[in-house]
Amino acid sequence: MSNIVSLNFDKHSHLRVQASLRHRSAVNQHLMPLVPAEFGRASTCFPIIVTKNADTGEFTFSAMMGFQPGENLFVREGRWDADYEPLQIQRQPFFVGDDHDSKVVCFDSESLALSADDGELLFNSKSQASDYLQTVEQILNQLMGGEIESQKLVTQLVDLKLLTPFSLDIEFNDGTKQAVQGAYMIDENRMAELDDQAVLRLYRSGVIGLMHNVQNSMHQLPNLIARKNRMLDTAKSWFESA
Amino acid sequence: MKTIDSIVVVGGGTAGWLTAGRLAVEQRQRRPDRPVRVTLVESPNIPIVGVGEGTWPTMRATLKRLGISETDFIRECDATFKQGAKFAKWSENRDNDFYYHPLMIPQGFPTIDLATHWLSNERSDSFSNAVCFQEQLCENSIAPKLISTPEYSSVANYAYHLDAGKFAQYLQKHCTELLGVTHVLADVETVLNDDDGDIRALVTAQAGQVEGDLFVDCSGFSALLIAKHYDVPFNDCSSVLQIDRALASHVAYPEPDSPIPCHTISTGQSAGWIWDIGLRHRRGVGYVYSSDYISDDQAERELRNYIGEHEIINQPRRIDIKSGHREYFWHRNCVAVGLSAGFLEPLEASAIVLVELSANMIAEQLPATRSAMTIVAKRFNTTFQYRWQRIVDFLKLHYLLSKRDEPFWRSMSDPNSVSESLAEQLELWRYQVPCNHDFESSNEVFPAASYQYVLYGMGFDIDRQNHRLSMLSSAHAEQEYQRNAQITQQALSKLPSHRELINKIHDYGMQAI
Numbered sequence: 111m112s113n114i115v116s117l118n119f120d121k122h123s124h125l126r127v128q129a130s131l132r133h134r135s136a137v138n139q140h141l142m143p144l145v146p147a148e149f150g151r152a153s154t155c156f157p158i159i160v161t162k163n164a165d166t167g168e169f170t171f172s173a174m175m176g177f178q179p180g181e182n183l184f185v186r187e188g189r190w191d192a193d194y195e196p197l198q199i200q201r202q203p204f205f206v207g208d209d210h211d212s213k214v215v216c217f218d219s220e221s222l223a224l225s226a227d228d229g230e231l232l233f234n235s236k237s238q239a240s241d242y243l244q245t246v247e248q249i250l251n252q253l254m255g256g257e258i259e260s261q262k263l264v265t266q267l268v269d270l271k272l273l274t275p276f277s278l279d280i281e282f283n284d285g286t287k288q289a290v291q292g293a294y295m296i297d298e299n300r301m302a303e304l305d306d307q308a309v310l311r312l313y314r315s316g317v318i319g320l321m322h323n324v325q326n327s328m329h330q331l332p333n334l335i336a337r338k339n340r341m342l343d344t345a346k347s348w349f350e351s352a
Numbered sequence: 353m354k355t356i357d358s359i360v361v362v363g364g365g366t367a368g369w370l371t372a373g374r375l376a377v378e379q380r381q382r383r384p385d386r387p388v389r390v391t392l393v394e395s396p397n398i399p400i401v402g403v404g405e406g407t408w409p410t411m412r413a414t415l416k417r418l419g420i421s422e423t424d425f426i427r428e429c430d431a432t433f434k435q436g437a438k439f440a441k442w443s444e445n446r447d448n449d450f451y452y453h454p455l456m457i458p459q460g461f462p463t464i465d466l467a468t469h470w471l472s473n474e475r476s477d478s479f480s481n482a483v484c485f486q487e488q489l490c491e492n493s494i495a496p497k498l499i500s501t502p503e504y505s506s507v508a509n510y511a512y513h514l515d516a517g518k519f520a521q522y523l524q525k526h527c528t529e530l531l532g533v534t535h536v537l538a539d540v541e542t543v544l545n546d547d548d549g550d551i552r553a554l555v556t557a558q559a560g561q562v563e564g565d566l567f568v569d570c571s572g573f574s575a576l577l578i579a580k581h582y583d584v585p586f587n588d589c590s591s592v593l594q595i596d597r598a599l600a601s602h603v604a605y606p607e608p609d610s611p612i613p614c615h616t617i618s619t620g621q622s623a624g625w626i627w628d629i630g631l632r633h634r635r636g637v638g639y640v641y642s643s644d645y646i647s648d649d650q651a652e653r654e655l656r657n658y659i660g661e662h663e664i665i666n667q668p669r670r671i672d673i674k675s676g677h678r679e680y681f682w683h684r685n686c687v688a689v690g691l692s693a694g695f696l697e698p699l700e701a702s703a704i705v706l707v708e709l710s711a712n713m714i715a716e717q718l719p720a721t722r723s724a725m726t727i728v729a730k731r732f733n734t735t736f737q738y739r740w741q742r743i744v745d746f747l748k749l750h751y752l753l754s755k756r757d758e759p760f761w762r763s764m765s766d767p768n769s770v771s772e773s774l775a776e777q778l779e780l781w782r783y784q785v786p787c788n789h790d791f792e793s794s795n796e797v798f799p800a801a802s803y804q805y806v807l808y809g810m811g812f813d814i815d816r817q818n819h820r821l822s823m824l825s826s827a828h829a830e831q832e833y834q835r836n837a838q839i840t841q842q843a844l845s846k847l848p849s850h851r852e853l854i855n856k857i858h859d860y861g862m863q864a865i
Contacts, residue, residue, distance in 0.1 A: 166860040167499035268863070275865055292500070294865065 145256020
């Protein structure tokens with residue numbers, strides 16, 4: 111359940127957020143959208159893949175956190191279990207909403223991260239945004255700018271035909287099989303064929319660096335499989351000992 | 353030795369631009385350093401016929417080959433998806449009489465032939481509904497794919513409906529800007545022969561002489577080169593297919609977001625049938641009829657009666673048509689493609705597919721020299737004589753099984769007006785279902801499955817005593833029927849409405865991969 115409210119001091123001066131619980135909304139999310147600015151840090155923790163938005167068919171970059179809808183292997187025993195927390199989680203439970211022509215900060219009043227007595231206050235005694243809320247606002251700004259950056263990047267990759275579909279067939283330790291489909295990655299052969307001018311242009315605009323981040327992140331795939339296997343092993347030993 | 357270095361296409365309608373584009377692409381791939389020049393000469397004064405609004409699924413491969421983005425094509429040509437044809441009131445003149453000819457082969461075909469099983473059991477479900485999930489998609493105006501499905505890929509097989517005028521304009525832009533086709537706007541006044549009788553050049557009013565080594569006649573009904581210049585005889589098919597008039601109009605949707613049917617609707621009338629094709633912002637609706645059985649005024653009344661309350665955007669426009677085709681299509685260094693080659697009633701969208709097939713064969717077999725051209729021409733003629741004959745047969749089949757009793761329908765279903773080849777097949781099919789063995793020519797146009805859909809949709813009478821009925825176990829057949837029912841449910845729940853998908857393509861576009 112969610113209930114969207116726009117944030118205002120009069121109503122929410124006592125509201126607090128427990129930062130350690132903000133990932134709770136992501137517990138069932140196997141793909142977490144990323145913006146280019148965080149590719150570097152995200153690539154050390156998750157495979158970064160390209161998928162299509164089901165509603166629009168447009169390409170988006172996401173951190174892969176599980177192998178099927180509903181599965182997030184980075185939430186373990188209720189805790190966030192990775193060195194990096196994507197901006198889409200850090201912003202929780204806030205987002206930017208439209209109020210007529212202007213942008214306003216909104217939040218989900220049903221969020222588990224909200225509390226009346228524990229956590230960070232959103233407003234200080236001078237009825238100004240607290241440091242915490244200021245950080246959240248920065249993150250929201252980064253995300254808004256990042257969406258535009260992300261679209262630009264996608265356009266360049268599509269125009270140069272640098273994306274290619276890939277699929278995975280994985281067998282986990284317990285014998286279950288999983289097919290991963292509908293994902294796209296950087297086409298390395300195509301990249302090698304680019305002419306010098308194109309490479310220079312991509313380098314100067316920072317795209318080459320981002321592409322390397324995405325490519326390197328593929329090394330996280332074995333780690334993600336191992337993570338799933340560990341989870342299955344834990345579940346198995348738990349059942350056997352019971 | 354005279355080499356082929358320059359092709360001149362006459363006519364700027366769908367046939368002209370599709371052929372010019374196809375030839376240009378092939379030649380640039382084959383001889384990138386020195387491609388054959390392609391020039392298209394179009395009269396600035398003659399409008400294109402532009403009523404052909406339905407294609408075959410082959411159009412997907414054709415557009416892709418021309419390097420066209422499917423998103424651009426759909427946006428620019430007001431195109432929509434077509435998953436088959438619904439024939440209403442063809443068997444009997446009553447409201448709930450209809451059957452489908454979908455674009456997908458029956459479940460399990462040809463490994464498992466459900467038709468034999470369907471025939472030997474009294475099933476309540478129609479043939480197409482029992483063996484194919486597309487009828488349900490069409491009945492519910494559901495799209496054949498998702499917005500995330502790549503361009504030209506499908507969940508359910510599809511063709512297009514399009515605005516023929518916009519299509520020709522779009523192809524013109526693509527061919528001239530990206531494929532290097534030279535566009536000459538000029539009226540052809542005279543045709544000059546060389547000493548052997550080949551066409552050497554066209555003399556135009558505005559652009560002087562246009563020379564070439566091969567001339568493609570896409571000049572429409574006027575058939576400038578193949579008929580006016582070379583006088584190649586016309587093979588009249590009007591005793592078999594008697595329709596000779598069309599009344600074409602455009603009709604508005606009641607609401608901007610009214611559902612768009614995802615199939616061609618063809619509804620039997622007293623002396624012909626009405627086509628109904630849904631584009632994005634309008635429907636194309638027209639009556640094709642035989643003037644032997646109905647007056648133009650009465651035909652217009654029937655058309656208006658069909659349109660009913662809906663607003664008519666373009667008033668009915670009359671087009672005279674003559675069923676038939678050239679006795680041969682390639683004569684000397686001139687080949688006819690499109691309406692100049694022939695015309696048949698638009699029952700199974702055969703017009704544009706014949707253009708595609710012709711353009712493919714010319715492009716793929718274009719000889720390097722004039723002397724080799726005679727051989728290619730001979731083969732081309734044999735191939736297309738066969739294809740036209742098979743299309744005539746297949747169209748005729750739609751009428752033959754009708755139980756309607758108006759004089760037009762009685763005359764069209766008269767066994768004496770049937771070709772020997774079709775009569776033979778019908779005799780055979782009384783004892784066995786159409787199978788791939790019946791269609792072994794590599795030049796076949798309609799597959800066995802299409803004949804099954806029409807035969808059993810129209811309620812073809814088989815010889816039950818002697819029919820080679822099912823070898824298939826009931827359990828096995830039941831499995832296949834259930835599989836089809838399952839796929840139907842999945843498709844209905846996952847695929848968006850046709851209108852929704854078309855809107856999304858305009859808003860977001862589709863990805864190439």
